[in-house]
Amino acid sequence: MVRAIRGVLIECEPAIKSIIVHFDSVNNDIIIEDLDETHLVVKENMVHVLKQKLEERLKETYRPEEPLQDSE
Amino acid sequence: VVDQIRLWQLENERMRTAAGFLFKDFDTPDEYAALSGYADEIGVLVWRNDRKKVFFASKFEQLRDYLKSRKKAE
Numbered sequence: 001m002v003r004a005i006r007g008v009l010i011e012c013e014p015a016i017k018s019i020i021v022h023f024d025s026v027n028n029d030i031i032i033e034d035l036d037e038t039h040l041v042v043k044e045n046m047v048h049v050l051k052q053k054l055e056e057r058l059k060e061t062y063r064p065e066e067p068l069q070d071s072e
Numbered sequence: 073v074v075d076q077i078r079l080w081q082l083e084n085e086r087m088r089t090a091a092g093f094l095f096k097d098f099d100t101p102d103e104y105a106a107l108s109g110y111a112d113e114i115g116v117l118v119w120r121n122d123r124k125k126v127f128f129a130s131k132f133e134q135l136r137d138y139l140k141s142r143k144k145a146e
Binding site: 001002003004005006007008009010011012013016032033035036039041044047054 | 087091095097107118124126129132136
């Protein structure tokens with residue numbers, strides 16, 4: 001029986017997707033369906049939290065580049 | 073502030089989101105083909121995977137009605 005599940009489709013590069021999968025692994029409260037290496041469906045009410053977490057993570061990852069920008 | 077903007081840009085480039093509905097667990101390949109084809113036709117199809125027989129659509133009302141009328145016709 002076909003089902004329609006409400007959610008938000010996310011399209012991203014595999015590196016970002018693996019970060020999201022990692023976030024979800026803590027409480028299993030984000031991902032509805034893992035579709036392929038660049039797509040997944042997440043809960044609508046978790047998108048905001050997810051973006052925040054992702055931003056924090058990207059901030060950590062890109063910190064080493066900041067001194068270069070400052071010197072310009 | 074500049075760094076904040078830069079991070080948002082990074083994220084926007086790296087991630088696209090679309091609200092809607094995931095359609096899955098089709099009874100037959102025909103049912104999948106018909107419904108995903110109809111979703112495409114009326115412009116609500118966002119993403120599809122023919123191998124896994126799942127697709128994502130921005131709306132579901134018209135698809136639900138289409139499925140009902142299709143079942144009735146069988």
